[in-house]
Structure formats: C-alpha cells, structure tokens
Amino acid sequence: MTVFKDNTALILIDIQNDFCPGGALEVGEGNEIVEVANKLQEKFRVKIATQDWHPPNHTSFASNHLDKLPFSTTEMFYGTQVLWPDHCIQGKKGAEFHPKLITKSTDLIIRKGFRTEIDSYSAFFDNDHKTSTGLGGYLKARGINSIYLCGLALDFCVYFSAIDGVNLDLEVNVIKDACRAIDLDGSLEMAINDMKNKGVNLITSNDL
Numbered sequence: 001m002t003v004f005k006d007n008t009a010l011i012l013i014d015i016q017n018d019f020c021p022g023g024a025l026e027v028g029e030g031n032e033i034v035e036v037a038n039k040l041q042e043k044f045r046v047k048i049a050t051q052d053w054h055p056p057n058h059t060s061f062a063s064n065h066l067d068k069l070p071f072s073t074t075e076m077f078y079g080t081q082v083l084w085p086d087h088c089i090q091g092k093k094g095a096e097f098h099p100k101l102i103t104k105s106t107d108l109i110i111r112k113g114f115r116t117e118i119d120s121y122s123a124f125f126d127n128d129h130k131t132s133t134g135l136g137g138y139l140k141a142r143g144i145n146s147i148y149l150c151g152l153a154l155d156f157c158v159y160f161s162a163i164d165g166v167n168l169d170l171e172v173n174v175i176k177d178a179c180r181a182i183d184l185d186g187s188l189e190m191a192i193n194d195m196k197n198k199g200v201n202l203i204t205s206n207d208l
C-alpha cells in the first residue's frame with residue numbers, strides 16, 4: 001500500500017453523531033462513511049479532523065430566532081444563512097465524533113462554529129470568509145500543499161472547505177464516496193458544479 005508523504009493531509013470533516021442517522025441534523029447514510037474514512041486513514045501520515053462545535057445560543061439555530069423554522073434562511077451581517085435544527089452543541093453527545101471513527105491517530109482537531117454570532121462551514125474560515133480557524137497557517141507551517149477531504153456534509157462543510165482550500169492555493173481532492181450530502185434546494189448539484197469549475201478534484205476512495 002502506498003502511503004502519502006508528509007506534504008499531504010487527510011481532513012475528516014464533521015463526522016459527528018448529530019450528522020448521522022438519529023442525530024439532530026441527520027445526513028442520510030451519514031454513518032456509512034465511517035468505515036471508508038477509517039480505511040482511508042491508513043494511507044495518510046497526516047490526519048486532521050474538524051468538529052462542528054456550537055454554543056446553545058448559536059445564531060445558526062432556528063430556535064434562537066422568532067418565528068423561524070429549521071431549513072429556512074435569514075440575513076446575517078455576513079450574508080444569507082440557513083437556519084438549522086439545534087445540533088453539535090458543545091459537550092453534548094451529538095457533538096462527539098461517531099463512536100466508530102478512529103481519532104487516536106489524528107494530528108489536529110479543529111473546532112468551528114463556536115462564536116455565537118457567526119456560523120462556520122469551512123474548516124478554514126467562518127462564514128464571513130475572513131475569520132480564520134488557523135488551519136491554513138497550520139498546513140503552511142507543516143509544508144502541506146495537498147489535501148484530501150471526506151466527511152459530512154458534502155454540500156456544506158466539505159464544499160466550503162474545498163473552495164477555501166483552492167483559494168489558499170492548495171491542491172484539493174474530495175473523496176466522494178467518503179461523503180454524504182444534506183441536499184437542500186439543489187445544494188448538492190450546485191456544490192458539485194462549483195467544485196468542478198474551481199479545480200477541485202472529485203475522486204473515489206478506489207482511486208487511492
């Protein structure tokens with residue numbers, strides 16, 4: 001088996017209980033990627049995971065707005081924001097990684113979405129596209145110029161991470177069969193097209 005060198009990282013996006021069946025913001029078949037994600041980890045020396053990590057009063061929760069239903073939208077200071085069911089609340093079971101996901105050999109865990117007033121889909125920046133999680137600097141400091149993304153959800157956090165990765169001049173690969181999507185109002189098709197247009201490589205785990 002070929003193992004990637006130190007300039008390449010596998011990034012496991014939000015493989016957490018709340019995005020799996022039975023969770024607060026379940027993604028269809030979200031749990032089915034865990035086995036693939038674990039197998040993929042054997043091929044990478046550098047492994048990074050992200051964790052959606054919201055305070056209970058987070059403004060991305062519909063419950064924190066008057067007369068707003070989950071999956072509707074609102075205007076925030078940084079643009080249009082989808083309002084979600086309460087999910088991935090700091091310290092709660094739903095915010096924990098899927099119990100079968102291997103995390104003992106993860107180099108870095110990036111938490112995001114912990115600022116009450118701003119959501120964060122991307123592993124690199126909050127939804128204002130300005131506030132950094134620090135991941136870009138971390139990769140740069142370690143000489144990592146190529147990333148492979150997998151996880152949940154393909155059309156939100158994986159997608160925004162991929163686009164930001166390209167904008168940071170990284171080579172970005174998305175391992176499609178190790179992702180599942182929410183697919184809200186055509187968001188999956190839009191995300192796939194945009195990733196293709198912007199130079200993200202869409203691959204499958206068999207290609208590795």
Ligand code: VGL
Nearest residue numbers: 014052084152153156157
């Ligand atoms: C996500 C919606 C809200 C994701 C996180 O991980 O894709 N989606 N928070």
Ligand code: ZN
Nearest residue numbers: 052087088113
């Ligand atoms: Zn979230």
